[in-house]
Amino acid sequence: MERWTYTPSTDACEQFVYGGCGGSANRFDTQVACERKCRRQLVTRPVSTTSQPRQETRAEVCAMPEEGGNCLAYIQNWRYDSTAGNCVQFVYGGCGGNSNNFKTKEECERFCSRQVVCQRFEEPEVSCLANIPRWRYNPDSRTCENFVYGGCGGNANNFNSIEACEGMCLQRDDDRTANRDSSNRVSSWEGICRLQADVGPCKSSQTRWHYNPITQLCETFTYGGCLGNHNNFESQAQCMTYCDSSRWAHNVRTAAPTAAPTDPEPDIEGSGDIDEVITGVDVCSLDRDSGSCRFASRKWFYNHREGKCEEFVYGGCEGNQNRFESREECESQCNPRDICMLSSKTGVCRASIPRFYFDYAAQECRQFVYGGCQGNANNFDSRDVCMSRCSSLLRDRPEDLEKEGMCPSRDYPFPQQCRRECNRDLQCPGNKKCCALGCSVLCIEPAISVRPIQPKVKAGYCPPRTDWKGLLGACAPACSDDSSCPGQQKCCHHGCGVRCVDALDEEP
Template sequence: MLFSYSGCGGNKNNFQTYEECEAKCIISKVVNENPCEQPREEGLCSAVIHKWFYDKTARECRSFVYSGCAGNSNNFETREECEQQCVAETSALSACEQPQDSGPCKASFQRYFYNPFSAQCEMFLYGGCEGNQNNFKTKKECDENCTIQSIRPPNPCELPVEVGPCKATLTRYYYNRASKRCETFSYGGCRGNKNNFETKAECKKQCGKDNAPTGDGCNAPKDPGTCTKNLYLWYFDRESLVCKPFIYGGCGGNANRYVTKEECERRCVAPLPARAICSLPNAVGSCRRSLSRFYYDFEAKACRSFTYTGCEGNANNFRTEAECFAKCSSVQ
């Protein structure tokens, strides 16, 4: 702000021009420069102000001491403000997906990065500071983290639909495992996954019957597969005759996996003969809730009440006595 100086005394917060004041004291706001990409800068003054900056090498927000003037835009009042600006936009990329980045420093350290175009780990010279996580000290470390994923990519037909974080509305097709059909969705225009086809014909060619899981899924054991995705699916447990959740890795495995509990029960529980369910022993489960339920006592040929703990147990578990009787009264 402009003020009238008397000509003597005062302090150093005194500049002859507006430009000189701004250059010395205002945090630089470079047009179109992403603050999350800028290095940490303490500034030129001598104050001790606790602020936060985004460390793009560690991919997290960290505290630092800001001197009170100059610096850059990678300077946030709170950790929450920093994370809202920077963490959300970078967390979707794994180390293997990030571009090769030597950093701004001038050292020459031999490192390795994963090149998605060649599907190989390649050598590069790292400058010694900043950069990103696609930076491994040895080729072995790079291979172990990245190339195994590229050798065994997940089947796109088994991935859930993902519209992506952008705001476009592009008509695309994805394979719906529940309906076993190629269906339309609105794609946002960036990221997402490979269950994304420009035409229905392309989707059907990739995800037709030849690509569907084979074999009797209900009789197969639980199999998480060989990849490292974390997909929350359901499988049929032959011992308890109920559908249970499990984490599927995204590729490999067998046909005993279902997108929803309802789909699993429709395919595996509904066709079971009543005797298979009604002859199971009473199982209270392993949790701590107290739910009133009924089970069929096969020896006494009667429905009896019991307290269910809320998880595990087996299929001989009915919400009402009438439901139990309807299912099991004819069992001999």
């Protein structure tokens, strides 16, 4: 007997011959009954021409969670797992469920392709209150970045890990990103500024600039919001800086700067000949990029977050210009900066995490609000950790060494745990001084707020130097000269610092 069954992969009701007994509930007497029960009304697939109140986009379908449906069949279908970034099997009951449901892995991968999944993340229409760390692909910067997911809505550009995000979205598309020579190498001029404007597959409407090699001008075009190629700039100035032929001699790093760019030989053995690349962008601000090949060669890159040159493994092809043959070459191009000299950087995420950074101008560690991702390495969990890392940059100016008064030497309760709050009086608020107390160095009120005028050199002699065993903070200066010591005490070295001690009448 003829009956109708619903096929979720095509979103259609199909006729079949029923034997008369057994089977599943996915069986209907008429096509109308089947479609009324099972047809999904909001799916963008070409099988339906009926009027639809709102169509689901492919990105929305690929972001849908697993739903086995209401029936009790045991059908092994496929769905796209947006958090893992790939298609996985699941058990489908035979009816109901949602659109993220495919008969084969190939069908799933075709429907939820990289172009669909890696388009710009959509902020959900309804704000949920979860606080889930996730990763998403940013088509503007062409990098994966972390963000806080509220727990509902959005699209498939939402991954559990940076590995899942990069595995799906950072696969190189050579035909879209650059023209290449026979060795699969990017040539500087041909690879970027001679590319035609590429709108990309997404449907946004963003005004961007591209370089037109025929007119030799930067011109506007409408960008769809994802993919496309690298001949895509946010401003005319950025475009001209990168592609203006009149600046070409200044923007190419070659052994012979006056020569025109040529297509170099393959760099399979990491010979370093791939230096003929445009440096219109800030090379030193680029992230490390090992490329897509698997040849392992040692190179150097500038870590702009740490402020120093570091070694990494280069695959032998592609990558970017932040790649050097030696530490010396890297440092000559990108002057290393101590991380403590970097400015505070909140980052692009929106968390509110209290952190500390070293303010080189003020010569102290200060608190700031960290967003939770990116930023730079001048970012510490506590003031103590900040001072421990950055105290070497403190300038030894005479006015930094001492404020009025002196540190208490007796009858002051020692703290139970060792702490370091400061290295100089300048880092303490108000009239407080930086004093060594036991194994700690703390900002405390001076024993004498206004000291009497005393000679800088008093009578008597300093005792022999001795080690202050067990006092880790004893090296902090407790005085500057004899005038800062009470009574007849002198300011004497005791091994690794200076402190007020009783003077000797005779030279030891």
